[in-house]
Amino acid sequence: MELKDRLIKYVKIDTQSDPNSETIPSTKKQFDLAKLLQEELISMGVSDVILDEHCYVYGTIPSNIDKDVFSVGFIAHMDTSPDYSGKDVNPILISNYDGKDIELNSEMTLKVSDFPQFKNYIGNDILVSDGTTLLGADDKAGIAAIMHAAKYLLDNPDIPHGKIKIGFTPDEEIGRGAELFDIKGFGCDFAYTLDGDEVNIIADENFNAASAIVNIYGTSIHPGSSKNKMVNAINLAMEFHSYLPSFKRPEHTEKREGFNHITEIEGDVSNTKLSYIIRNHDKELFMKQIELFKEIEEFMNKKYGSKRVSVEIKENYENMYEILKDKPEVIDFAKLAINDIGLEYKMESIRGGTDGARLTFDGLPCPNLGTGGGNFHGPYEYCNLTQLDQAVKVILNIVRRVGEA
Ligand SMILES: [Zn+2]
Structure with a gap:
């Protein structure tokens, strides 16, 4: 099977996850x-293929060499984003892309002016959806690359390699993908998620993340007779928000700049609640952002002479770089593997969390690699198939380099 046919086959299966479901997996x-995938892994000769009750798929390609080398895993997620439909995906293949705008349907056009990366894709093969659904390259491109590499290794048993593990997870898009991952059974020294954009990008950093709930308690009195008595929680909430730097919001930050993001405000005169998420790659700056919430709380409580403001902080996840910085070999194999295909690797910091981050902290160091996909979670999603083909080669180069180490 050709790589593109493999991807097309996978994207046509609706696997959208559902954040409002409490079942595991969230959608049947x-x-x-x-x-x-279980059937395909078995038929290509992968060992110990498991599809467990929680919808995790695992497989092993046993070592074929005598020496003791690292065992390495490759992981991708099966679900697609709840943000946009993944039902009846109708992929459109553009061979030898000419650099022009791509008409997805009579009303939707993917414009190069909106997505300038397409200027670099001239001559590449590209897969898009017809605009009525997402494409699902996130993360079926990762699955296709891993499956294709596995097939290649099994068809070419003369390539020396250590133990290789494959893992496909459900519910990544709703933040539950790593929850029931069997790290012990996986038994790898380290792994890579293939869940990214450009193929030369290695992501070894994600945000440190916390959420803050700010409760403001007012005093409600009939507005006709409230002079010097009413304390309006809504006004205090606006005051609280005004003390946070407006330039540190998601809409004004990028790359390694952190932010405080108000996600919800609800309430009335007596009680108003503000919900925030707090993000920064840098742990020290992250702690300072949290500190600022506490300082505002203290200041306002002093100003109003009683406990009007209460800040509750919950830390959600940490930057995997904290762990990966002490395991340089994990990143080095990826760097060399990308160089091996004639590309210059680029390190990038993910502005979010990843399943890999969770796995890293649970004992399986797991940076992320690119697949050639982009514009995820919406109608303009695409997969650069030329880059996807390179992603397969990156996997094989990692396997070879680890086997040689
Ligand atoms: Zn993804």
């Missing part, structure tokens, strides 16, 4: 892809 239909 993720099993449709999981079962297909």
Whole structure:
């Protein structure tokens, strides 16, 4: 099977996850892809293929060499984002892309002026959706690359390698993908998620993340007779918000700049609640942002002479770089593997969290590699198939380099 046909086959299976579901996996239909992958892994000769009750798929390609080398895993997620439909995906293949705008349907055009990366894709093969759904390259491109590399290794048993593990997870898009991952059973020294954009990008950093709930308590009195008595929680809430730097918001930050983001405000005169998320790659700056919330709380409580403001901080996840910085070999293999295909690697900091970050802190160091996909979670999603082909080669180069080490 050609790589593009593999991807097309996978994206046509609806695997959208659902944040409002409490079942595991969140949607039953993720099993449709999981079962297909299980069958394909078995038929290509992968050992110990497991599809567990929670919809995780695992497989092993045993070592074929005598020496003791690292065992390495490759992981991708099966679900697609709840943000946009993944049902009846109708992929459109553009061979030898000419650099022009791409018409997805009569009303939607993917414009190069909006997505200037397409200027670099001239001559590449590209897969898009017809605009009525997302494409699902996030993360079926990762699955296709891993499956293709596995098939290649099994068809070419003369390539020396250590133990290789494969893992496909459900519910990544709703933040639950790593929860029930069997790290012990996986038994790898380290792994890579293939869940990214440009193929030469290595992501070894993600945000430190916390959430803050700010409760403001007012005193409600009939507005006709409230002079010097009413304390309006809504006004205090606006005051609280005004003390946070407006330039440190998501809409004004990029790259390694952190932010405080107000996600919700609800309330009335007696009680108003503000919800925030706090993000920064840098742990020290992250702690300072949290500190500022506490300082505002203290200041306002002093100003109003009683406990009007209460700040509750919950730390959600940490930057995996904290762990990966002490495991340089994990990143070095990826750097060399990308150089091996004639590309210059680029380190990038993910502005979010990843399953890999969670796995890293749970004992499986796991940076992220690119697949050639982009514009995720919406109608303009695409996969650069030329880069996807390179992603397969990156996997194989990592395997070879680890085997040689
Ligand atoms: Zn993804």
